Amino acid sequence: xxxxxxxxxxxxxxxxxxxxxxxxxxxxLEWEVRILGERPHHISATGxxxxxxxLIEEANHSDVVLFVSGQGTRTxxxxxxxxxxxxxxxxxxxxxxxxxxxxxxAALGFLKGKTATTYPTTKQTLESLGxxxxxxxxxxxxxxxxxxxxxxxxYLVGWVIEKKAGAEWKQLVLxxxxxxxxxxxxxxxxxxxxxxxxxxxxxxxx
Amino acid sequence: xxxxxxxxxxxxxxxxxxxxxxxxxxxxLEWEVRILGERPHHISATGxxxxxxxLIEEANHSDVVLFVSGQGTRTxxxxxxxxxxxxxxxxxxxxxxxxxxxxxxAALGFLKGKTATTYPTTKQTLESLGxxxxxxxxxxxxxxxxxxxxxxxxYLVGWVIEKKAGAEWKQLVLxxxxxxxxxxxxxxxxxxxxxxxxxxxxxxxx
Numbered sequence: 001x002x003x004x005x006x007x008x009x010x011x012x013x014x015x016x017x018x019x020x021x022x023x024x025x026x027x028x029l030e031w032e033v034r035i036l037g038e039r040p041h042h043i044s045a046t047g048x049x050x051x052x053x054x055l056i057e058e059a060n061h062s063d064v065v066l067f068v069s070g071q072g073t074r075t076x077x078x079x080x081x082x083x084x085x086x087x088x089x090x091x092x093x094x095x096x097x098x099x100x101x102x103x104x105x106a107a108l109g110f111l112k113g114k115t116a117t118t119y120p121t122t123k124q125t126l127e128s129l130g131x132x133x134x135x136x137x138x139x140x141x142x143x144x145x146x147x148x149x150x151x152x153x154x155y156l157v158g159w160v161i162e163k164k165a166g167a168e169w170k171q172l173v174l175x176x177x178x179x180x181x182x183x184x185x186x187x188x189x190x191x192x193x194x195x196x197x198x199x200x201x202x203x204x205x206x
Numbered sequence: 207x208x209x210x211x212x213x214x215x216x217x218x219x220x221x222x223x224x225x226x227x228x229x230x231x232x233x234x235l236e237w238e239v240r241i242l243g244e245r246p247h248h249i250s251a252t253g254x255x256x257x258x259x260x261l262i263e264e265a266n267h268s269d270v271v272l273f274v275s276g277q278g279t280r281t282x283x284x285x286x287x288x289x290x291x292x293x294x295x296x297x298x299x300x301x302x303x304x305x306x307x308x309x310x311x312a313a314l315g316f317l318k319g320k321t322a323t324t325y326p327t328t329k330q331t332l333e334s335l336g337x338x339x340x341x342x343x344x345x346x347x348x349x350x351x352x353x354x355x356x357x358x359x360x361y362l363v364g365w366v367i368e369k370k371a372g373a374e375w376k377q378l379v380l381x382x383x384x385x386x387x388x389x390x391x392x393x394x395x396x397x398x399x400x401x402x403x404x405x406x407x408x409x410x411x412x
Contacts, residue, residue, distance in 0.1 A: 014223055014228070014383065016223075017220055018224070021219040024219075050254075118386075120393075123395065133392075137388055147385075149384050149389070150227075150384075155385070179358035180323055180325070180343050180355040181323075181342050182343055185326065186339075192325075193327065
């Protein structure tokens, strides 16, 4: 089970690393998470050099493909060379976006006739691509999902983990980042240990 | 106004990048955010190579010093050479931690006689250092603050931004990452533009 997160220059740091960190908390042997781009590194909106694990073509052979957000989406949505390198199949793959990453899903044709959500500052641009934009944190249509607002990455990642690892992993991973006393409790310590334990087999129960 | 985030090997990705991304959303001319470590790069708990901007001694001349969490805190809390390089002054600096970063505040002597919060899996270790641990997301004692649970980084960063840039910046920055329809709305688009505008003067109003 391979999840790929697609980045580019001028991506939003938090969107990448929230999804990356949460996806990596699932401790299953065949569970792989990759950061993909055009180059060995991409520069975030704040100037951080983030390493990639492979080229964007690897997304075509991933079980899950997630697009991050950031100012760079405005460039990439018009970059036909870049877009043409993706051969994604929503029949076989889960495909999702956070915030302005929805512009890329739309540019790739995956939001035709669907509702979607995005960041407030990209609502008009997404609408100009013919998408009906709804003021929701998370919108799922079969294997296509969009999330809006950085922290809504939780819903997007939760959707992936529930479908690919099960509801127990989803619940534990999402609980593990909640504020103490408001979703996460000291009595959860033993259960949290499962997130740091050696990996289990693909069918391992929590 | 310089904020420094201290990292080390085996740090938690989300804790660094949530604080980093949010602090960088304040658009004031003299507002500087730095990632500090012992080396040009540190390797996160998930194997990401994160660049540092300077050495940990720079923390001694920062207005704000924030310690991240991760398995590496268990090593660093016992590393007397590393600890001795910090000469922090809670009279002049804001000093804070997220999750197991509280072990480092305790090792540096800043939690003596104070209550604090941490991640559930480090509660016992923090107590063994003589700290009274409370099941809260955020605990502030003057210029010392601890937060527990990754997403409680919001409270820690909000505390810093309110004290150093004002309540309006705090409110806008924290709003900017909430889920759409649950704290962030399409009608916020114009206001959010301030987070991407050129920097203002130190006394610039939002």
